[in-house]
Amino acid sequence: MALTRSRAAARRRRWTAVLGATALAVTGGALAAPAGATTTSQPVEFQTRCVPPPIAGIPPITGTTTAEITVDRASPKVGDTVTVTYTITRPAASNPVDLALPADIMTPSGKVTLGGAQTGAVTVTGPKKNPPVPGKGTFPAFSMTGTFTVTQAGSITLSPGDYNIHTSYIMELDTPCTVLNPPAPVSETVVASPVTSPNTRALQLDTASGAPGVRVTVNGSRFTPLTEVTVVGRAGAAETADRMTVTTDSDGSFAARLKVNDKATTGVVAYEGAAWNADKGAGPAAYTVVDDTPQPPDSQKITAAVTAGELSMTQAGDAVQLSSVDFGQGGAATGDLKTVTVKDFRGGPAGWSLTGKVTDFTGPGGSIGAGSLSWTPACTAKAGSPSTCAAGSAGPVGSGGATLASTPNGAVTGGEFTVDAGLSLDVPAFTAPGSYAGVLTLTLS
Incomplete structure (x- = not known):
């Protein structure tokens, strides 16, 4: 980054978010995991073979690299984009020449290997940023980030892959490091869940009330086509004896004439399968059984209406x-x-x-x-x-x-x-x- 530490400090800004009807905005720099967030990442060690630039005149270096992989979401859904951070805390390579390297001339890049439910490689890159490196000194730690799209549900493992250290000072030089005996140990695992489709099934009654024994027309839509559906009265969370079964048409719709006898019935539901399932059902649609019990002689029945709101x-x-x-x-x-x-x-x-x-x-x-x-x-x-x-x-x-x-x-x-x-x-x-x-x-x- 071209800015000095003091200039960068002067440009710090605040993170903001706009919600409600609802926009969020954020300004600033890096944020760590939120309080309470969990992670399965762990540092791992693996053998690498690093090839110094030919100008160094030294043979390839075989050594141990220590690294860790983290993700921005450990439980994504299929279709989500996951941001991967590949941090090398101890590279196997070092400055191959006696010449000291100044700050901010190293640009790392590499690969993260995917395994398990989804295979492939994620390309990651890091910023051109580093502290000064003395001649023949050890290269500092660095981080690289990249993204991948989840295509398969299940456990997806992430292992460190090959990486390269590019230096831009006097001349452009590369030090590629290859993982020996790939893949390297697993450093992070994400568990992806399948995409869940929203339940769009809908229910509508031709009337909201009736006397005991009256049939109400129940219209259902967006159910599974050509599937048996149970239409039943509800008294709160319990089902009443008012029930029938119908079969949907090729569009997933049906029209049922449900006879409602139970005075306790307060609504009607419809569902696919042997029992109520919120993912495969619709309702309850409100329904009131009007008590038409005859009045005794010389009496007056007084009623008051309560209007439903929204x-x-x-x-x-x-x-x-x-x-x-x-x-x-x-x-x-x-x-x-x-x-x-x-x-x-x-x-x-x-x-x-x-x-x-x-x-x-x-x-x-x-x-x-x-x-x-x-x-x-x-x-x-x-x-x-x-x-x-x-x-x-x-x-x-x-x-x-x-x-x-x-x-x-x-x-x-x-x-x-x-x-x-x-x-x-x-x-x-x-x-x-x-x-x-x-x-x-x-x-x-």
Whole structure:
């Protein structure tokens, strides 16, 4: 890097994030893993053969290289991009000449070998940056980064591969180092999960209420074509005796005439398979059985209507500024999601789910993977709310999305809820200073 340490310090900036409707922006340098993040990486040693430049007039050097590989996401999904950092803490090669080498003239490059569920090699490069190296002195430690796209689910191992040290001083020279007896020991393992398709099955009733014994038309869509579907009444989380089976058409749709007798029925669901499965079902669609029991003589039946409302959310703001970090030092940029208030005034048996997904952060140094943003959710129900709010699991948000908070289905659901989350952004070391921006989208369903 051309800037001196003092000039670089003058150009330090703050990491920021914009959320809500929801953009995130980041400025600054490298960030370390967020608090609570886990890693399986470990330093390894392997034998290498390094060939000094011909001008040195010395034979190849066989020695031990110590290195470690880290990733920005240890649990990616198929299709995600993983950033790999290959750090050589002790190279086998050294300055082959008596001439001292000045600072910032070494540019490393290399390969990381993939194995297990996905094979191949990842090309990694490092910045042109190094401390002065005395004549015949040991080359300093250095890091190289690169990316690969996950194409297979399962455990993917990462092993150090060949590397090269290029020096640009007086003349351009290379010192290539080859792994003997490849592959080198595994330094890091990522476990990739398959892409999960969202459940788009939908359910609609032709009426929201009826007397006992009345048939309600249940229309289903986007189910698996030509598949048997169970249509059944619900009393909270329990099924009632009101049920029937239908077979979907070639488009995955159906129309069922369900006879509803049970006065406890508060909703209708439909699902594929022998039992309810949220991934292969739809509903519950709210339904009320109107009690038409005859009145005794000389009596008056008094009724009052309660109008159902909507499921909605509001945010306390759309800009979050994360803590600042120093370029080259590393550290986690942290902050808090602007508070989200969820109001469930529908008055039915269905719960809700609030999810979020984030794009990659783009800036002058390229991009920072979406999996680098992690959150620690929290959710509180307002006193008197029928539903209990459950916070999502702490961990990466990613482009595939994660749950921020939810409430379960029940006999009676609803209420007002406050949702928060601590945020932590992890950026590979020596990311170029500047502004990096991504978009976090929250979805309530």
